């Protein structure tokens with residue numbers, strides 16, 4: 001692991017790092033905020049993962065997400081991975097919603113994507129190992145959140161890994177790739193046309209197939225341009241009601257899909273996870 005930058009912030013440090021990934025076969029960049037409590041000898045602190053949305057790198061939430069004040073107060077490590085492999089040798093698509101910047105947190109099975117687009121394994125196996133080896137992290141206390149495509153990532157990863165995360169929340173998540181154009185393009189490309197294989201990466205299908213979480217917090221801007229066609233929180237609400245999952249879905253009047261929305265509710269999410277991590 002190589003350090004790209006370290007900046008003092010809220011008494012802790014905002015770092016950016018890169019490493020050679022065996023999952024993706026590329027260099028991967030990620031950001032880690034260490035709160036001031038990390039500097040105490042023998043510290044082992046809880047982790048909050050944040051998975052980003054389409055077009056993002058680690059940097060969007062790092063620069064605009066405004067998580068550091070609450071993480072510094074509570075003593076939470078905040079981790080910001082990239083959304084896909086990068087590099088000249090990595091295949092790409094002309095659009096913003098498939099290929100680079102759009103890994104969808106799946107392990108691709110279809111050529112040419114399967115060579116590098118192994119983001120599910122990267123996020124659930126490889127990067128946690130790097131974090132455990134290099135930071136004062138208590139891997140028994142992890143929570144996960146994310147935005148849009150990253151909200152889909154947070155929900156599906158938590159549903160598929162029971163017991164790993166103390167809590168899961170999301171900002172404007174893609175509720176069901178099986179039921180929106182972004183999902184059809186990406187999962188069709190990465191996993192092939194047989195939609196049976198998509199169910200392992202669809203929150204609604206996972207719940208229908210028996211996966212359970214005790215509770216979920218979701219904030220959704222009511223003025224989000226993607227709400228009706230792509231995000232469809234009503235599908236998550238119906239699935240959770242049927243399965244007995246305690247979903248708190250907060251429709252936020254006037255908010256759009258941007259980091260102006262995410263940063264407005266980030267403090268709430270960090271504190272909600274903090275109450276379950278500390």
Ligand SMILES: N[C@@H](CCC(=O)N[C@@H](CS)C(=O)NCC(=O)O)C(=O)O
Nearest residue numbers: 053054055056060096148149258259
């Ligand atoms: N570029 C797309 C929108 C993509 C988009 O809204 N991406 C969200 C995540 S789904 C984002 O966080 N973008 C980066 C940013 O706002 O910093 C469009 O113009 O329709």
